[in-house]
Amino acid sequence: MSTARTSWITRETIGAESVxxxxxxxxxxxxxxxxxxxxxxNDGRAVNGMHYDAYVDMAEDMLRAIVHEAAAQxxxxxxxxxxxxxxxxxxxxxxxxxxxxxxxxxxxxxRYVIEEIKxxxxxxxxxxxxxxxxxxxxxxxxxxxxx
Numbered sequence: 001m002s003t004a005r006t007s008w009i010t011r012e013t014i015g016a017e018s019v020x021x022x023x024x025x026x027x028x029x030x031x032x033x034x035x036x037x038x039x040x041x042n043d044g045r046a047v048n049g050m051h052y053d054a055y056v057d058m059a060e061d062m063l064r065a066i067v068h069e070a071a072a073q074x075x076x077x078x079x080x081x082x083x084x085x086x087x088x089x090x091x092x093x094x095x096x097x098x099x100x101x102x103x104x105x106x107x108x109x110x111r112y113v114i115e116e117i118k119x120x121x122x123x124x125x126x127x128x129x130x131x132x133x134x135x136x137x138x139x140x141x142x143x144x145x146x147x
Contacts, residue, residue, distance in 0.1 A: 016035065030102060033110075052084040055122045084123065
């Protein structure tokens with residue numbers, strides 16, 4: 001695998017161009033892209049934006065581990081970036097790309113990364129509602145690892 005950065009946390013706008021150039025090779029027959037976007041509703045409430053916060057150093061370490069696991073399991077290349085800060089409806093909050101020799105592994109790698117992000121990444125979401133209030137969403141607090 002290349003030494004290029006394949007996972008990171010950013011405050012900058014992200015999209016397909018953030019991750020697609022980091023995957024793909026002549027031996028790969030599939031490239032899969034997943035974009036997670038801010039939606040306008042949650043649990044029956046109208047949402048007008050989202051704020052993501054993170055413990056960046058820990059989040060980048062964890063995202064790197066998740067991407068490495070997905071690449072090892074799929075036998076391909078995987079890249080992911082997660083955005084923090086204030087995001088509007090429709091903004092991309094996470095971009096994941098995977099390339100593998102066959103499509104099933106590529107889809108599986110993207111699914112693995114997003115599911116593990118939801119479980120393990122120290123990124124927290126605060127929804128802003130049309131009515132004017134905001135609420136931090138329940139999340140998962142990752143366990144500290146020995147370094």
